Amino acid sequence: MELAKIALTENRLLKPAGDAYLKFWLTPEIPAVIAMQSIQEALVLPARRLTPMPNMHPVMLGLLNRRTRISWVIDLAQLLGVSLLDVSTQQYTIVLLQVGDIPLGLAVHRVEGSVRLQTEQIQSPLGQISASLVPYLRGCALLQQAERQEVLLVLEAEAIVQSSVLRVA
Numbered sequence: 679m680e681l682a683k684i685a686l687t688e689n690r691l692l693k694p695a696g697d698a699y700l701k702f703w704l705t706p707e708i709p710a711v712i713a714m715q716s717i718q719e720a721l722v723l724p725a726r727r728l729t730p731m732p733n734m735h736p737v738m739l740g741l742l743n744r745r746t747r748i749s750w751v752i753d754l755a756q757l758l759g760v761s762l763l764d765v766s767t768q769q770y771t772i773v774l775l776q777v778g779d780i781p782l783g784l785a786v787h788r789v790e791g792s793v794r795l796q797t798e799q800i801q802s803p804l805g806q807i808s809a810s811l812v813p814y815l816r817g818c819a820l821l822q823q824a825e826r827q828e829v830l831l832v833l834e835a836e837a838i839v840q841s842s843v844l845r846v847a
Contacts, residue, residue: 696794701830702773703787704755709830710786711793711819716835718774718781720789725768735843742772742783749774750844751783757843759810777839784838793830795819800832807831814838 699711700720728740728751739751751772755761773784800817806829807818816832 696796696799699793699795699832700773700789701791701793702771702789704758704831705761705787708755708760709790709821709828710833711795711830712773712775712833712835714792716775716777718776720771720773722769722771725770728770737843739770739785744774747781749781749783751785752844754784754786754838757838757841758814759808775835775839777835780839782839782844793821795821795830795832803831814841 698714700714700717701709701711702720704710723742728742730740731738737752737757739753742749742751751770753762754773770785771788773786773789775782775784799819801819803812803815803818807815811831814833814837816834819830819832821828821830
């Protein structure tokens with residue numbers, strides 16, 4: 679019995695602190711994260727795998743058929759008003775989200791991996807960043823990377839999926 683308590687205590691001590699987030703780059707200069715609970719997968723696909731749709735908002739890159747599921751893919755940087763992806767690209771880096779029953783692909787500059795953030799690390803974005811980003815943010819977090827610090831945009835997957843740009847009338 680005592681041995682089981684020790685093993686349980688050791689497991690709690692070994693558990694990494696904070697929640698898991700997928701880290702990626704919106705542009706070569708802007709790092710961001712989204713909670714892993716919304717992430718299905720991250721992949722790199724040839725641009726030809728997206729089917730462009732006519733008369734759609736420019737943020738909509740097209741439809742993706744992946745594992746018998748159809749998802750819209752959007753240019754996340756353009757949705758957030760920070761940049762445009764290079765449309766002449768031969769491939770896209772795509773983060774597939776699932777929020778409730780809504781799948782959505784986010785085309786980003788590149789995916790870096792995962793990080794853990796504690797709730798107290800996430801600070802209010804007000805006054806620190808462009809007002810156009812605020813509706814899509816949970817906050818900003820300072821991440822110590824080797825000898826430098828990065829300010830991460832902590833994006834809210836639900837806010838992205840609910841964007842008015844993505845609603846079809």
